[in-house]
Amino acid sequence: MLHFNRKTEYALLAIEHMVRKEYQHPQVLITSAREISDLYHIPYPLLAKVLQKLAGRGLVKSVHGTKGGYVLTKRPHDISVADVVQIFDGPVALAECFRAQKITCPQWDGCLIKDPFYELNNKIQTLLVQTSLADLAGKSGEALIG
C-alpha cells in the first residue's frame, strides 16, 4: 500500500498541532498528550508513547508534573517530514534489500533492478527531506516561515 505507519501520522499531527497552537496562542506553550489525544481521537497511551519518543529524539521537550506536557524545541521549517518518518518508520527502503546492513537477498547478485530502484528510493527520500513541517502547515503555515 506504500504508507506511513500510524505512529508517524500521529506524530506529524501532534507536532502540527503544537506548531499552530504556538502561533495562535504564543502565551500557552505547553501541550499535554491528553489534549491532543482528546482532540484528534487518538488512543491516549499510544499517543503518549509517540510523544515520549519525540522527546527522546529531541524534537520536543517534556515537562513533568501537573500542567506538564510537551513544548516544541525547533521551528517548524527546521523539522522535515523525513525526520519524523525516520523515527517511526525507519529509513525509506522500497525494496527489502535496502534495509538490511548485510546482503541477505537471494536475488542480489543477478538482481536487475537494485540500482535504478535505489535511485527511485532516493528521489522519494529527497521529497520527504525537502518537505518541512512548515510546508505541512499549508496556507496558514506560510506566516510561520522565517
Added chain:
Amino acid sequence: MLHFNRKTEYALLAIEHMVRKEYQHPQVLITSAREISDLYHIPYPLLAKVLQKLAGRGLVKSVHGTKGGYVLTKRPHDISVADVVQIFDGPVALAECFRAQKITCPQWDGCLIKDPFYELNNKIQTLLVQTSLADLAGKSGEALIG
C-alpha cells in the same frame, strides 16, 4: 518502513528478466515461472501466483502446456512502475485516510495535514508513473528505448 511488498518486487524482477531476455534472445519469447523462480530464488508457488495476476491484468500473456510460460505484451517503456505497484500494493496512500473511499478517520474534520500530505502523496505517485520498466533496466536498458 515505506516499502513495496515482496510481490511487487518479484513482479518487477520477473518483468525485467523478460525484458532483458527478449532483447538478448529475441528468438526465445516464452519464459516459465519455474525459470524465474530458480534463477532468482523466489518460492515457486508464490511467483506463479504473481505471474498469474500479471497475466490477468494483461501485462503478460500466458501460454499453457509443455514449453508454456509467459510473454510480455507491452514494450518496457510502456509499463510504469506505478502499473505494477498498483496491482500488488494498491494505490499510494501515505496516510490511512487516503485509501478508504468513505471518511472513517476520526481526525478528518480538524485534520491539519491531510491536504499537504495529499500533495506529497501525489508527488510520489508521479515519480512511480514517470519511471518505466525501460528506466529500471538501467544502462543496458537504454538500447531498449524507442
Added chain:
DNA sequence: TTATATAAGACTAATTTAGTCGTATATTGG
C-alpha cells in the same frame, strides 16, 4: 497419454503494527 505448464481459490504461517497495562518518577498547588 504422459509430462509439464498455467489457473485459481482456500488455507496456514510468519511478521508487523496497533494498542494496552503496570509501575516508577517528577512537579504543582493546596
Added chain:
DNA sequence: CCAATATACGACTAAATTAGTCTTATATAA
C-alpha cells in the same frame, strides 16, 4: 507534606497484513 496529574518506560497482547503453501483443475506439446 500530600494528593492529583503529568511524563517515562518496558513488557505484554491483540489485530491486521503479508508471505507462503496446498490442492485441484485445465491446457498443450511431444
